[in-house]
Amino acid sequence: MILAVCFDLHENKIETIEITTFKDSSIKEIPKNKYIVKEIDEEQVEFLDFGFKLCIIQELMYCKKLISPKFDLFEFVIWYTQRDIDLEKEGYDPTLSPTFCE
Template sequence: MAENSEYIDFADPNFKLLVIEELMYNQRVLSPMFELQEFLAANVERELDFAGGIYEPIPEVLEHFHKLPIPRELADKVEELYQDGGNKVYMAITPQWDGEDDTFVITDFSDTQHFPNLQSLTLFGVDEATLEALRSKGLEADLL
């Protein structure tokens, strides 16, 4: 999408998930609110074994979030991003994710450019050099 598009074009899908966490689940300004059971009933024909555990991303849910348009007009609302293994967006994608792998690690932070009011990030799975690079942009950046 072009930069002047009404939607943000993300370079890193995992950064986008973190923005969805903030806008949909924390601020509740991105709607409709995602409800896993409703989504599965409407979009997934196979049975999922929740009792046995779902430790890998549900492809249809992951695709839903990757395709979800984030209106550019909401970018100013993002001031803080907090990445935690228990984030609701991660639990929707992988209900029993234990946070012990790199499934949701962000590798490209160029998306910070879209969020002029972003002040702080709390992250997992990044090294000190990445944190320092973010700090050099004037952001507060810490490990979880």
């Protein structure tokens, strides 16, 4: 189960709460290039604080819908074929999360 929360920082309140559970049968065909990171030709921003980086991604991708495609963890687990990902064993511990991009 995943809990996603969007905050309205101007109003100092919670805007939305989304709880998602895994439904393997609900995922249709996933494009082969959906989660491949593309090269960019503009200035990159480097974050020193990983938690802050995740907050920015949360706001831009899920709340404001400015980054696409929207990352779906359950869909990614099916899409990623280099190894099996067991969400129950490693999905909640950031120290066990592998690096998918080099």
